[in-house]
Amino acid sequence: MLVARGLSVSAGRRTILWPTDFELRPGEWKALVGPNGAGKSTLLKALALLVPFQGALYFMGDPVRKVESAYRRELGVVLHEPLVYRGLSAWENLMLYADLYDLDGAEEAVRAQLEAVDLATFAHEPVGRYSRGMLQRLALARALLHRPRVLLLDEPITGIDDRGIEDAIAIFAAAKRQGVSALWVTHRWDRAWSVVDEVVQIKGGRLHGSVRTDEVEKARWSPEHAAAKQVGIDP
Amino acid sequence: MRAVRALVRKDVLLERRSWETLAATGAFAFLLAVMFHFGFDIQGGEARRFFPGALWIALLFAGTLGLAKGASGDDAEGNGRGLAMAPIDRSALFVGKFVYHLMLMAVVELVVVPLFLAAFSFGAVAWPGLFILGLALGTWGFVAIGTLMATVAGELKGAGLIMPIIVFPLLVPVALGGVAVVEAAVLGEMDPRTMTWIRLLVVYDVLFTAIPAMLYEYIVEA
Numbered sequence: 001m002l003v004a005r006g007l008s009v010s011a012g013r014r015t016i017l018w019p020t021d022f023e024l025r026p027g028e029w030k031a032l033v034g035p036n037g038a039g040k041s042t043l044l045k046a047l048a049l050l051v052p053f054q055g056a057l058y059f060m061g062d063p064v065r066k067v068e069s070a071y072r073r074e075l076g077v078v079l080h081e082p083l084v085y086r087g088l089s090a091w092e093n094l095m096l097y098a099d100l101y102d103l104d105g106a107e108e109a110v111r112a113q114l115e116a117v118d119l120a121t122f123a124h125e126p127v128g129r130y131s132r133g134m135l136q137r138l139a140l141a142r143a144l145l146h147r148p149r150v151l152l153l154d155e156p157i158t159g160i161d162d163r164g165i166e167d168a169i170a171i172f173a174a175a176k177r178q179g180v181s182a183l184w185v186t187h188r189w190d191r192a193w194s195v196v197d198e199v200v201q202i203k204g205g206r207l208h209g210s211v212r213t214d215e216v217e218k219a220r221w222s223p224e225h226a227a228a229k230q231v232g233i234d235p
Numbered sequence: 236m237r238a239v240r241a242l243v244r245k246d247v248l249l250e251r252r253s254w255e256t257l258a259a260t261g262a263f264a265f266l267l268a269v270m271f272h273f274g275f276d277i278q279g280g281e282a283r284r285f286f287p288g289a290l291w292i293a294l295l296f297a298g299t300l301g302l303a304k305g306a307s308g309d310d311a312e313g314n315g316r317g318l319a320m321a322p323i324d325r326s327a328l329f330v331g332k333f334v335y336h337l338m339l340m341a342v343v344e345l346v347v348v349p350l351f352l353a354a355f356s357f358g359a360v361a362w363p364g365l366f367i368l369g370l371a372l373g374t375w376g377f378v379a380i381g382t383l384m385a386t387v388a389g390e391l392k393g394a395g396l397i398m399p400i401i402v403f404p405l406l407v408p409v410a411l412g413g414v415a416v417v418e419a420a421v422l423g424e425m426d427p428r429t430m431t432w433i434r435l436l437v438v439y440d441v442l443f444t445a446i447p448a449m450l451y452e453y454i455v456e457a
Contacts, residue, residue, distance in 0.1 A: 073322040
């Protein structure tokens, strides 16, 4: 579904992401883990076309440059910032995005998303009054509103309380059952474990191996495990 | 069209709730009117000659303040990225902001023009139709250039400081044309040069609306 070949990102002379091959199959969920400054968010932003990059990116077999609008239509992105206007209500924010994505039945879709993230009660409150967790829920609703086929999630459950995390994971699991693919950037790979198919490690702007979640026990997995596996050691 | 409508509605709603831009722009223009009134003791015919330049100085200064704020509003909360990710033609982003800025300037002018007419107290404008045409053409050009330059400045550090420096050189033809047409309307003296200025303003307006709309994608991505 989404294939990157030799994808790299530089800022001036400094390389933030070294040439990277990455693939996301239909319905596949991958977690991307690594320390601060490893290049996790940069890879995600490159896939979201938010930073200039070198290399090739293909969506459904076509170069993204050729099908850019269709690709954007199929992307749902959660970044560190919720990308919502604090002076508008949740309803107004989502209606704005519904119009930008040219959604049919916009009001129905917005109502359903607000209920899914448990914000229906606060739908007409100015977003500026929301807590961090509520903003994050709204960011999830915004990303899922247009029913994207690919989700790019940068720490999507940060700031959300335990119940909210369970709700978010249930939403993700439902999206996965519907064939949605995702890249989930996280420090808390244990939270993502129940949903993702593979955990990929990144360090110093380079991918450092991965593990399939169905191959290893959650308790045994660690970044060292992934690194050992990559060089052929059975951990 | 749906995207443009949504973008304009968003900006209007945000302004209606905060009144930040209109309050700052209107207050600045009001202060300029007061300063011109008390700073220059001009009466009668002299006031008529002085009025067009003073009015355009106030509109351009106050308008630049408003445009810089209007363009930076999306980026201040990172929302520029949200808009950039949407599958819409990039020109819709320019047109949406351009229409909103035009509405903003129209409201500012509804307040500022009567204020200046009162401050200069020379009676009625000789040719109101030409006066409105001069204001409309000048405002259109100013908003088109200002919207484009506010986007460029928004990508740079110290956008608020840089905006006037990069926008005013491009505004010279608009300012000269606007002053010339408004002066002809106020004095009731139309000469061939007035028509030349009107034509120049139309060409300038069309160019600076069409070119940014076509190139906005590259400007946003740069």
